[in-house]
Amino acid sequence: MSSIMRVQQDMLERMNRYAELASGPAIQPAAQLxxxxxxxxxxxxxxxxxxxxDVEQHKASDAMAAVDSGKSDDLVGAMIQSQKAGVSFSALLQxxxxLTGAFDEIIRMPL
Structure with a gap:
């Protein structure tokens, strides 16, 4: 078996595995559960x-997946959704x- 045929066989096996994963149960955002x-x-x-x-992250992921798979051609919308998700995640971390800093201040207060 030539190296090209091995690569093609490997790619075919990967595509079949991805198809099996895609047909399984979908992961739902936490807000829906x-x-x-x-x-x-x-x-x-x-x-x-x-x-x-979490919902914003899932929306961005769905939009990017739709663009990647060719179901949608709204690349700008997907990028905007991705940026919204990134900004909301950064704000949540801040x-x-x-809150952690305030809690630490309360812990260090003398009684």
Missing amino acids: SGNAPTQGIGASFEQALRSV VRNK
Whole structure:
């Protein structure tokens, strides 16, 4: 078997594996799965923000996958969605850092 045929065979096997994975159950964003999230406190607010960032990430992933597979030709829209997801994730990290810093300040307070 020549090296070209081995490469073609390897690519065919990979394509078959990807087709099997694609036909399996889809991963759902976390916001669609939770029906009984707590509705009070800062923990609930942070969880809601986390879930909305997760939804943004999934939207961006779906848009990029559609462009990659040729189902959509809206590359600009996919890039904008990707940037939105990146900015929302960065903002979430900044809020987390501020909350962690505030918690550390409270811990260091003398009694």
